[in-house]
Amino acid sequence: MTSTSLNKKMKLSGRTFREYATAYLFIAPWLIGLLAFTLWPFLHSFYLSFMKADIVNVQFAGLQNFKEMFFEDDRFIKSMGVTIKFVLLSVPLKLAFALFVAVLLEKGIRGMSVYRTAYYLPSLIGGSVAAAVMWRKMFGLDGLLNSFLALFGIEGKEWLGHPDHALNLLVLLVVWQFGSSMVIFIAGLKNVPNELYEASMIDGAGKVRTFFHVTLPMLSPIILFNLILQTIGSFQVFTQGYIITQGGPMDETNFAVLYIYELAFRFMRLGYASAMSWVLLFVIALVSGILFFTSRFWVFYENK
Amino acid sequence: MFNIKFKAVSKHIFLIIFGIIMIYPILWLFLSSFKENSEIFSATSFLPKAWRLENYVNGWNSVPGFTFGTFFVNSLILVFLIVIGSIISTTMAAYPFARLNFPFKKLLFAILMGTLMLPGQILLIPRYLLFTKLEWINSIKPMTVPAFLGQVSGAFFIYLMIQFMRGIPKELDEASIMDGCGHIRIFWNVMLPNCKPAIFTVGIFAFIWSWDNFLDQLLYLNDVRKYTVALALRMFMDNAAQINWGSLFAMSFLSVLPCLLIFAFAQKYFVEGIATTGLK
Numbered sequence: 052m053t054s055t056s057l058n059k060k061m062k063l064s065g066r067t068f069r070e071y072a073t074a075y076l077f078i079a080p081w082l083i084g085l086l087a088f089t090l091w092p093f094l095h096s097f098y099l100s101f102m103k104a105d106i107v108n109v110q111f112a113g114l115q116n117f118k119e120m121f122f123e124d125d126r127f128i129k130s131m132g133v134t135i136k137f138v139l140l141s142v143p144l145k146l147a148f149a150l151f152v153a154v155l156l157e158k159g160i161r162g163m164s165v166y167r168t169a170y171y172l173p174s175l176i177g178g179s180v181a182a183a184v185m186w187r188k189m190f191g192l193d194g195l196l197n198s199f200l201a202l203f204g205i206e207g208k209e210w211l212g213h214p215d216h217a218l219n220l221l222v223l224l225v226v227w228q229f230g231s232s233m234v235i236f237i238a239g240l241k242n243v244p245n246e247l248y249e250a251s252m253i254d255g256a257g258k259v260r261t262f263f264h265v266t267l268p269m270l271s272p273i274i275l276f277n278l279i280l281q282t283i284g285s286f287q288v289f290t291q292g293y294i295i296t297q298g299g300p301m302d303e304t305n306f307a308v309l310y311i312y313e314l315a316f317r318f319m320r321l322g323y324a325s326a327m328s329w330v331l332l333f334v335i336a337l338v339s340g341i342l343f344f345t346s347r348f349w350v351f352y353e354n355k
Numbered sequence: 356m357f358n359i360k361f362k363a364v365s366k367h368i369f370l371i372i373f374g375i376i377m378i379y380p381i382l383w384l385f386l387s388s389f390k391e392n393s394e395i396f397s398a399t400s401f402l403p404k405a406w407r408l409e410n411y412v413n414g415w416n417s418v419p420g421f422t423f424g425t426f427f428v429n430s431l432i433l434v435f436l437i438v439i440g441s442i443i444s445t446t447m448a449a450y451p452f453a454r455l456n457f458p459f460k461k462l463l464f465a466i467l468m469g470t471l472m473l474p475g476q477i478l479l480i481p482r483y484l485l486f487t488k489l490e491w492i493n494s495i496k497p498m499t500v501p502a503f504l505g506q507v508s509g510a511f512f513i514y515l516m517i518q519f520m521r522g523i524p525k526e527l528d529e530a531s532i533m534d535g536c537g538h539i540r541i542f543w544n545v546m547l548p549n550c551k552p553a554i555f556t557v558g559i560f561a562f563i564w565s566w567d568n569f570l571d572q573l574l575y576l577n578d579v580r581k582y583t584v585a586l587a588l589r590m591f592m593d594n595a596a597q598i599n600w601g602s603l604f605a606m607s608f609l610s611v612l613p614c615l616l617i618f619a620f621a622q623k624y625f626v627e628g629i630a631t632t633g634l635k
Contacts (some may be wrong), residue, residue: 093477
């Protein structure tokens with residue numbers, strides 16, 4: 052009796068052991084990659100931010116990098132400023148457009164797939180070099196916008212070379228790509244129970260009231276999720292600034308990652324650039340944290 | 356009655372006009388790729404006077420000593436490897452999280468979700484140093500090897516796969532266990548066939564994102580012979596900008612064509628993929 056139960060236990064633990072072994076076998080590639088290409092670089096970057104370093108030499112610098120950044124480097128302050136401005140403009144606008152069109156494309160509307168395709172296409176190619184080429188030629192001196200304005204006798208300018216307009220045009224390029232968020236919202240709207248809309252109609256609420264009292268609360272968890280992901284992504288804007296405006300004019304589009312790239316790979320100031328990427332990480336974490344924290348006042352969870 | 360109809364029609368009119376504004380830039384790029392320089396920037400001509408292919412021929416041969424064929428092959432090899440690597444590593448990693456028990460499962464899952472949110476910019480410099488030490492610079496290895504180890508948007512893809520696998524009825528596994536199958540057989544015979552839609556989604560997004568991943572390509576590929584389409588296009592734009600916009604537009608259009616084609620043929624997976632995980 053005891054021997055069989057012991058046997059059974061051993062067999063069971065043999066099976067459990069085999070399950071563990073299989074599990075680790077399956078996650079092994081990811082785990083190795085995680086250690087080598089994510090966790091180790093993450094720690095190394097932290098270490099570098101207290102160093103004065105190029106590709107070969109590394110020298111301890113204490114807090115010197117951070118001191119330089121905040122007290123001596125005006126370009127850094129400007130770069131963080133334009134990045135934050137870019138995020139504050141592009142993320143809310145993008146999500147507002149996405150939500151607005153998603154609500155218009157309500158369930159069962161005719162031509163849904165055609166509309167969805169048209170609105171999604173910019174998201175598909177918006178981040179490419181081709182889109183950058185396009186933007187440069189639409190808003191350049193001899194560009195499409197100016198030749199259009201010329202029809203009305205208005206003299207054009209180099210819009211992308213103008214300190215007041217360059218950043219806004221890059222914001223426009225990002226807002227133009229609201230389609231991917233729209234698709235997420237459309238999927239979210241499908242899950243709002245019809246009864247809620249019916250009840251709201253019976254209560255005599257109009258479309259606007261229904262939107263604010265039914266649609267928006269029901270969608271708020273998805274909005275929060277999008278808000279955070281888009282914020283994290285927006286803070287790291289690079290390609291558009293690099294190709295379209297090269298950070299100019301007068302550093303008006305010298306986004307944080309652009310500046311980090313320049314410092315690290317043109318001036319080989321790897322320690323200083325690492326320190327800067329930690330400051331950027333801190334800002335991103337802070338903003339995401341604030342969004343998370345305030346979410347309990349505006350995000351509505353059904354099961355609560 | 357009339358009022359309701361009027362509202363519906365005006366909504367459609369708005370959606371159509373706004374939709375045209377949205378795709379106008381893409382349409383303009385496409386149509387301009389057939390035009391002469393003088394024609395491109397005149398606001399009055401929308402359609403090209405003649406559908407000339409000259410721009411495509413000139414653009415294709417615009418980089419001395421190379422054709423865009425080389426760059427397309429380079430891009431396709433790079434992207435193909437990333438797609439294959441991502442599919443293999445992320446389906447494998449997702450299976451234990453979805454179905455098995457193992458020590459530190461909760462901790463590892465928390466780390467996975469942490470890397471999902473981790474801004475990639477923080478890894479830029481140390482990864483570059485690591486790849487310099489490994490002597491991988493000026494090759495595609497800094498982009499392909501991490502893909503085979505689930506580190507190119509890996510957290511997103513693994514999360515997507517886990518979500519999908521959790522939706523597969525457990526009875527299917529149990530039936531296989533009754534038949535005496537081990538975990539590996541279950542993965543191969545039950546999970547993989549049922550995960551096809553999710554695998555497609557991972558493949559499609561891996562394709563689109565790595566095709567467009569300009570920053571990594573810029574950092575790691577220095578030799579024109581190894582240039583991808585995105586890098587070649589950037590070089591073309593900087594060198595020949597003033598000379599012939601038509602051919603630059605022609606190559607720009609060709610550069611986004613693979614993504615457009617994939618979208619056209621696999622729209623369903625796009626929509627599902629975006630909707631289930633909130634990807635990009």
